[in-house]
Amino acid sequence: xxxxxxxxxxxxxxxxxxxxxxxxxxxxxxxxxxxxxxxxxxxxxxxxxxxxxxxxxxxxxxxxxxxxxxxxxxxxxxxxxxxxxxxxxxxxxxxxxxxxxxxxxxxxxxxxxxxxxxxxxxxxxxxxxxxxxxxxxxxxxxxxxxxxxxxxxxxxxxxxxxxxxxxxxxxxxxxxxxxxxxxxxxxxxxxxxxxxxxxxxxxxxxxxxxxxxxxxxxxxxxxxxxxxxxxxxxxxxxxxxxxxxxxxxxxxxxxxxxxxxxxxxxxxxx
Ligand code: DGL
Numbered sequence: 001x002x003x004x005x006x007x008x009x010x011x012x013x014x015x016x017x018x019x020x021x022x023x024x025x026x027x028x029x030x031x032x033x034x035x036x037x038x039x040x041x042x043x044x045x046x047x048x049x050x051x052x053x054x055x056x057x058x059x060x061x062x063x064x065x066x067x068x069x070x071x072x073x074x075x076x077x078x079x080x081x082x083x084x085x086x087x088x089x090x091x092x093x094x095x096x097x098x099x100x101x102x103x104x105x106x107x108x109x110x111x112x113x114x115x116x117x118x119x120x121x122x123x124x125x126x127x128x129x130x131x132x133x134x135x136x137x138x139x140x141x142x143x144x145x146x147x148x149x150x151x152x153x154x155x156x157x158x159x160x161x162x163x164x165x166x167x168x169x170x171x172x173x174x175x176x177x178x179x180x181x182x183x184x185x186x187x188x189x190x191x192x193x194x195x196x197x198x199x200x201x202x203x204x205x206x207x208x209x210x211x212x213x214x215x216x217x218x219x220x221x222x223x224x225x226x227x228x229x230x231x232x233x234x235x236x237x238x239x240x241x242x243x244x245x246x247x248x249x250x251x252x253x254x255x256x257x258x259x260x261x262x263x264x265x266x267x268x269x270x
Contacts, residue, residue: 002027002239003229004058004066006051009037009162010253011196012069013260015095018218019067022226027242029061031270034248038158039072040127040194047129048077052085055092057270062239065091065232067225071193071217072127075135091235096139098224099191099217104143108227117144119189123180123212125204126193128153136193150184152176154194161196164256173200177207189213199259245270 005016005028016030031054033039039047051073055066068074074094081092101108104117124136131153140147154176160169180187190212192204198216205214229236246253250267257265 001025001236002029002061002063002241003225003236004029004031004055004061004063005069006031006033006054006058006066006073007068007070007195008033008039008050008072009158009196010034010257010260011158011161011194013257013265014195014198015067015069015218015221017261018222019225022219022222023229026229026236027240029058029063029239029242030244031058032244032246032248032253032267034162034246034253036247037162038127039070039076040129040158041155042129044076044129044133047073048080051077052081054270055081057245059090059237061243061245062237064089064237065093065229065235067221068092068094069195069221071095071195072129075126075130075133079135091232093225093228095195095217095221096135096193098220099193099215100136100139100143101224102220103189103191103215104140104147106143108224114141114143114145116146120147121184121187121189122147122149123184123187123190123208124149124151124193125154125176125180125190125197126151127158128155130193136191148184150180150187152180152183154197157200158194158196161199162256164259166199169200170203173197173203174207177204181208187212189215192216243268
């Protein structure tokens with residue numbers, strides 16, 4: 001009954017942590033494509049090919065359901081994968097929709113026409129590839145009208161976090177928040193649209209100010225996944241063992257994972 005969780009690197013562990021807490025009986029197989037991270041500066045074709053290869057590897061581990069715990073892959077590759085690549089007996093789900101449902105006050109799977117919602121000015125912080133895909137605005141437009149979104153591409157933040165350089169990551173976050181505020185001085189809500197950013201949540205909140213509600217994905221994704229598995233128990237794959245796979249150097253990756261999971265992890269070569 002294993003479920004796959006994919007990210008370009010370690011950021012998806014912020015989602016995995018929430019998933020483990022919400023679904024303690026499910027073994028999760030985590031795949032970090034560390035050799036090719038960051039994805040945020042790659043082309044959409046590149047992201048699509050790398051994500052498909054990673055998902056195929058997770059199928060080999062008996063995971064019929066794979067969660068793309070990566071906004072960049074969810075934004076740049078997921079739709080294409082679902083429309084033209086995915087076999088009928090497999091599912092790949094992204095991390096965008098649960099967040100947008102929360103922002104637009106919708107229940108899971110509520111497909112009613114777009115309507116006015118309380119929040120009007122939203123700041124989106126994400127990788128350059130996620131911002132240029134405009135996937136967030138597209139998904140939002142299916143559900144809400146009259147919401148002004150200002151997107152800020154946060155170059156460099158993922159690299160700094162993957163390298164464990166939190167001083168650089170903090171400086172970059174502050175400069176990206178300043179840049180956003182020059183375009184949208186008073187956002188009501190801010191979306192941390194990259195699974196690496198929860199590690200910098202305090203810095204985002206501090207730089208944005210207390211009045212701004214910061215939405216982070218992990219718990220929202222875990223909740224909607226629990227709901228999904230309840231309705232689709234057949235999507236629990238045949239795998240039985242939780243594991244951590246990486247295309248990078250397993251020792252190096254294991255050593256850097258502690259801040260994300262708050263415990264020691266042993267990565268294996270994918
Ligand atoms: N953590 C990922 C995301 O949510 C990927 C970042 C990257 O590889 O650039 O977008």
